[in-house]
Amino acid sequence: MIELQIFKAEDASELISTIKDKRELLQFAGPAYHFPLTKEQLESDLENEKRLMFRVVDTAEQKAIGHAQIFLKDETFLLGRILLWDENNRGKGYGKKIVQELLKYGFDHFDRETAELNVYDWNTGAIECYKKVGFEIDPDVMSEVSIDNELWLSINMKISKNTFKYANI
Numbered sequence: 001m002i003e004l005q006i007f008k009a010e011d012a013s014e015l016i017s018t019i020k021d022k023r024e025l026l027q028f029a030g031p032a033y034h035f036p037l038t039k040e041q042l043e044s045d046l047e048n049e050k051r052l053m054f055r056v057v058d059t060a061e062q063k064a065i066g067h068a069q070i071f072l073k074d075e076t077f078l079l080g081r082i083l084l085w086d087e088n089n090r091g092k093g094y095g096k097k098i099v100q101e102l103l104k105y106g107f108d109h110f111d112r113e114t115a116e117l118n119v120y121d122w123n124t125g126a127i128e129c130y131k132k133v134g135f136e137i138d139p140d141v142m143s144e145v146s147i148d149n150e151l152w153l154s155i156n157m158k159i160s161k162n163t164f165k166y167a168n169i
Contacts, residue, residue, distance in 0.1 A: 001060070002097050004068065004105060007053035009046060012039040014055075015067050018085040023147060027120060028083045030154070031145050045069070052105075056084070056098055065089055068098055070106050076158070077106045079117040082126075095129040103133070107161050114160050118143070121153045135159045 007015075015037070019025050022035035033041050045051050050073075056066035066085055071078040079102045084094055106115055117135065119126050127137075141156035 001058070002065070002094060002101065003057045003059050004054040004098075004101050005057050007042075007046070007055050007067065009039070009043055011055055011064070012042045014064060015042065015083075018083070026145065026147055026152070027123070029081050030118065053081075054102075056094075065094065066098065068102055070102055072110060072112075073116075075112065076114040076116050077110055077112050079103070079106070079115060082117075090125065095126065096132055099130060099133045103159065103164050107164060112161070114158055115164070116156055116158045118154045118156050121155050127155075127157075130157050133159065134163045 016039065019028065019035070019037045025033055025035045025037055029037075042053075045053060050071060052070045052072075054068045054070075055064045056068055057063065058065045064085075066089075067081060067083045068079070069081040071080060079099065082095070082098055082102075084090055084098075103115055106112065116138070117130065119130065121127075135157035136159070138156045138158050143154045145152050145154065
């Protein structure tokens with residue numbers, strides 16, 4: 001169904017073309033990127049040895065359908081910047097599969113017992129997707145960001161290696 005392929009600098013224009021405005025960029029990437037998204041911003045992440053970037057490819061169609069990243073932290077790894085480009089692909093199980101593949105990659109390649117992610121509290125579709133994989137909300141970790149005179153609350157969700165392995169047997 002889907003495959004994670006290592007993101008390369010030449011993939012940047014494909015990703016950049018899918019980000020239409022600053023709100024979409026903030027939802028996708030958090031406050032680290034600035035609109036408009038540029039090749040230089042992506043290249044900076046490519047040079048970061050603690051960040052892995054992936055193209056999400058639909059293996060049946062052999063075409064890229066999204067983007068995702070893993071960021072290594074001291075005790076955990078963080079899933080982030082998960083984006084399905086075509087809104088018509090949302091709600092079809094792609095998100096769950098992407099998260100499962102990211103977790104499998106992370107737990108197989110890094111010596112970490114926990115994975116985490118951050119999601120805006122109004123993004124209920126994504127939150128439900130993450131819960132289906134086994135993530136739980138950590139009420140002690142939250143942050144806020146302001147955009148267009150609105151305050152967006154980011155919540156943190158975590159999953160242990162054991163929970164992930166058990167849920168996916």
